[in-house]
Amino acid sequence: MNRLILHIGPHKTGSTYIQRELFNSKEKLLTNNLLYPSTMLEMFGHTGLANSIKTNSLSDFKSEISDINNFSGDVILSSENFFNLDELGIKILEESLEYNDVEIIVFYRQPTIRLLSLWHEYVKSGMTLSYSEFSSRHISKPFMSEELNISIKLNLFLKYFKSGDVRIIDYDESVANKNTLRSFMEAIGRKGLLDESYAVINKRINFYDLEVLRCLHHLSKGGELKGHALRLKYFKNRYIFKEILDKRIFPFLSGNSIPLKIGGSFIDHAMADLMNNEYAFKVSNNGNFEIENILLPSSVWMLNLEMVSEIHGIYTMLVDMD
Known part of the structure; x- marks a missing residue:
């Protein structure tokens, strides 16, 4: 039976790198009965599809979605913006994709360090909030924050993709071992199909x-x-x-400037325990959480x-x- 592989990010977990490698290898993937559609793209990911749901313009991709649904092999769709869909958006996405066999791929990154990286990216794009202003609304209620507690969004995907199976990849471990792409390919059952280039994309600025x-x-x-x-x-x-x-x-x-230690907090430990309890996913750090020492003005x-x-x-x- 055809399988849909839905890579939902989230943001700041190496998605652009994976998407670029998949896009550049789409012919090789196709010869192995894997379709990485070259339509509905923004840069290398299927953000056009995700955004069309938000803007109520999904009908613009009627032909492209039909091609995906009628493909005889497995299909990979990848966008961090899938993670940003609300409940109605996830429902619409599920209804548009006619698959009974769905694998949802998500990368897990230490939450407080990911939050810092998100703030960094948002400021680069035009946000004016300071780190304390941005982070306080998440840290004050960590279990209600979709950025710190990704299980909130995962549970919504599983609510609508009822036959879906979640594959969680340890982002921090894959970065340390320089095998992010290999980890992704192994998670979808195609271990060794693509080689790792490991080029850093979207590097932080000071x-x-x-x-x-x-x-x-x-x-x-x-x-x-x-x-x-x-x-x-x-x-x-x-x-x-x-x-x-x-x-x-x-x-x-x-x-x-103020010295800050990011990582290894009670939030990071609590979310690691939550992921283990809900999804039997164990963070591969042997209890040694990464800590970033930074100076923020x-x-x-x-x-x-x-x-x-x-x-x-x-x-x-x-x-x-x-």
Whole structure:
């Protein structure tokens, strides 16, 4: 019987890397009776499909979905945005895909470190919340947060994909062993089919650049240069104001930063226990949780008028550039 392999992410668990490798190997996969559709894509993943459900435009992909449902072999659909679907969206996705044999693939990453990585990514894209502002609503009620407690969303998928089987992959272990793709292929029963390239995608930028970018996003509200375009322009032209950053702004940020330890918290231990109890999934760390020691700029640095003036100057330069 045909099998649907639904890789739902979530965000910041190596999904883009896996999608790129699957996309680049789609001909080899096809010769092995595995379809990785080259339609409904954004970058390398099937985010177009996930987003069409959110925007009530799934009918735009009627032909593509028909091709998937009629394929004689196994089909892989992959998008982190599947994880972001609400309950109605998951129901619509299930109803559109005519499969009785479904495997739901999800990567488990230490929750508090994943939360930090999510905040980092959102700031890069235009969010202006500080880490404490962003994380507090999750950490205050961790078991009600879908970002910290991924079982909430997994249970919704299993509610509608009633014949579905969940395969959980330890992201932290796969990164440590540099076998993220191999772990994915093994989980879907195709061990050894694809080779690992292990190229890092979406690398973090340093926290001082991130803080400058967060402030630039604040200034960009209501302007034409904002979000992704602002980030690209900042890094493309960073060499122009490198001296201002290195000699004035970054040293000031360094002197007004707070040391934080992320990882190995009661939340990480509690969620690991929950995943073990609900899905018999054991985090492969032998009780040794990864801890990140970071320095995050304190928000009080923005009260310094000299620094605010420097950031305004950088923003004005970026806006005035062609």
